[in-house]
Amino acid sequence: MQLSGATASQLLEAMDSGEMTAADIVRAHLDAIASLDESVGTFLSVDAEAALTQAAEVDRKRAAGEPLGPLAGLPVAVKDNICTRGRATTCASRMLENFVPPYDAHIVERLNSADAVIIGKTNLDEFAMGSSTENSALKVTRNPWNVDCTPGGSSGGSAAAVAAALAPLAIGSDTGGSIRQPASFCGVVGMKPTYGRVSRYGLVAFASSLDQIGPFANDVAGAALLLERLAGHDARDSTSVDCPVPAYSQSVDQPLEGLRVGVVQEYLGEGTDDDVRSAIETAIAVYRSQGAEIVDISLPHTKYAVATYYLIACSEASSNLARYDGIHYGHRAEQFESLVDLYAASREEGFGDEVKRRIMLGVYALSEGYSDQYYVKALKVRRLIRNDFDAAFQNVDVIVGPTFPTPAFRIGELVDDPLQMYLSDICTIGANLAGIPGISIPCGISASGLPIGLQLLAGPFEEEKLLRAARMFERETDWHTRRPSLSQ
Amino acid sequence: MVELSNEDVRKVASLARLKLSDAEIEHFAQQLGGVLQYVHVLDELDVSDIEPMAHAVDISNVLRDDETTPSLPREDALANAPKTDGRYFLVPQILENA
Incomplete structure (x- = not known):
């Protein structure tokens, strides 16, 4: 079994059956990082010794018959704006280059108590401000599909790490699309939960009413498994919402009956790349063929x-x-x-x-x-935008469209034109302003060989529906199994 | 057109506590002017009767019991300070002859 590139479910199964140990899995990913990351530049720091120690502890617990957490032995890459106790958290900024947090973020505690193995901290646009990871003061991250292109941003390191098979799971943060857009550029699954679904305690603040932590994975089931562990109330974040967390990983494979899919004309406007438009139209047809009703809707304040x-x-x-x-x-x-x-x-x-x-x-x-x-x-306009979504979700279960109007752009292409860079965020920022969940899943490859992302949005706290709807597309297609061919 | 003079940018930089070089002032005047010009698209909307929305989730005044809980030990709190005497964060002298 090829360990690096396997999905979270495959790795858990291999450990359960005794075919592989956590140490095998972590070592395989550390080897992949050692041989490939020089050309991609996803990690700002990797602590191989700590990761192997953690893996050995998982193997010891398993051998002793002790209870294991739901992510036992799975390598997870964590964006470097999330605090890890005793371990540098730089935000890819000169300002915090030497900052070593004295505490763990809530989600880091959750990963640790789930027996996950934090394999390293990933690159980002400085303080998560950007859409290309080019604003990192510390490192250049490249798109594994084409190293002349950006991986997107701001969670570009986490997205590229999953795409390059350096980790099956990763954590990002999304303030205006910073999980979904790099997921789209790198051909992986990336999800922004509802505002309040995951505690922001220990996430270095950028825009507090918009920031939300979420999962990356190489398939929808991996995102479901990871979100299930990240989500939940935490009194240390006063905007964290106290409501039950469904067992996303259990329900993700169940298709939705009578699904109503909204297509927003405003998200397919001028400037949408032809390959992106045709991939989205094909994706809509996949839903139609499964009995979903397709409804044209409008979000007039887009x-x-x-x-x-x-x-x-x-x-x-x-x-x-x-x-x-x-x-x-x-x-x-x-x-x-x-x-x-x-x-x-x-x-x-x-x-x-x-x-x-x-x-x-x-x-x-x-x-x-x-x-x-x-x-x-x-x-005030934010409220009008939220009202648009509320009205839309009276009529449809999910909204589908492109995550980004184009495939990945080239490194340096937009760096001197901040306004143009901002304008391309049109499809992703609505979810942050309205506080609703969104997911990007792979839905095609452009003529130039770059991945295209399909974005699905749902109403507040409807992550379960969103994941099931995303899985309905994924099970009918094989885009999520495509991997870039990276050489050393 | 929103014109930002170098003087405007210098004032904003001072409020933001950023010691910008003259070249940066020039550069930002142009870029920020462009962004401000763009955001005036919002002027097309009449929002006089709309309540501002500061947060996506309607939560207000989350309270907890007024109980002492463990907090960071002093040593940990000072561990990242660029300048400390082991007890306090050190700042430059702000009063003359103190």
């Missing part, structure tokens, strides 16, 4: 989503990132004239361009005389 999103996200970011002052933790300038100058010089040296740009936009949008015109207005 054209305002990008402006709304950037005003809100940057405003919240400017406030959240005010904590980096060169005093409590993070980078501190050597040369300064006064206390205020120490703050300003430390921040100037510690933050990259995109982070500065967004802080500046946020400060401007919140500043005296402008906040009604920008920030408060954006909050």
Whole structure:
């Protein structure tokens, strides 16, 4: 059995049957990282010794007949904006290059108590701000399907790690599409849960009303299994919602009867790549052939989503990132004239361009005389966008469409045009503004050989329906089994 | 057209506590001007009767019992501080002759 590239279910089965040990599995993935990651650049840090120790502990427990957690022995890559106690958490920023958190994020505790093996921390756009991972101050991550292309972002390292078969499962965070868009670019499954479904405790804050942690996997069942473990109430995040977590991994294979699938015309507008459009049309036909009813719907405020999103996200970011002052933790300038100058010089040296740009936009949008015109207005339009989704879900169970208007773009292509980069987020940001769950699954390969993602959206807390609907497509197609051919 | 002068950008940078170089000021004036120009698309909408939506989930005032729980030991809290004397975070002197 080829261990690197296998799905979570296959690996669990191989361990259950005694065919493989957790140590075999972790070693195979560490070997894959050692031979391939130089060309992809997904990991910022890998702790092979800790991973092997953890795997040995899983094997010991199994041999002793002790109870094992649901992710026992499975390697998981974690985005480097999620705190790991005693282990660097850099946010791919010079500001936090040497930051070692004194505590674990809630989801890290959940992974550890499920006997998962955290294999390494993955690259991202600095502080999760970006759509290409090019804003990382520490490393370039490449798309495993074509190393001249970006893996998407901001969770580009996690998506590329799964695509390159360096881990079967990974964790990302999604503020405006940062899980779904890189999943689409890299040809893997990536899911943003409902806001409040997964605790944000220990996730380094970017835009607190939009951020949500979620799973990556090489199939829908893997995403279901991982989400089941991540989800649940945590009193340390006051926006974490206390409602039961369904057994997603048990129900994911059950098709939905009488599924009503909404197709949003606004998500297939001008600028949609021809290959993407035809892959989405084919995917819609797959649902129709399984008895689903296809309904054309409209989300009339879609054209305002990008402006709304950037005003809100940057405003919240400017406030959240005010904590980096060169005093409590993070980078501190050597040369300064006064206390205020120490703050300003430390921040100037510690933050990259995109982070500065967004802080500046946020400060401007919140500043005296402008906040009604920008920030408060954006909050009002946010409600209109949410109302659009509420109305749509009166009529349909899920909404399907492209995750992104194009396949992966080339490294450097959009780096000097931030507005163009922002505008392409049109299909993903609605879910963050409305707080609803979304998933991206592989649904095609472009003429240029790059993956295309199908996005499904559902109403709040309907992750179970979303996963089952995603699996209905996956079981009829083989796109999720395609892997890039990577050489060393 | 939203025109951001270098002076406007300098003021925002000062509020944001960012010590930008002159080249950065110039660069950001242009890029931020473009983004601000774009967000005025929202002016097409009449939102005077709409309640602002700060959060996706309707939760307010989550309270907990007022009980002491374990918190970070001082040593851990100071472990990442760039400058500390082992008891406090150190800042530059802010009062003269203190």
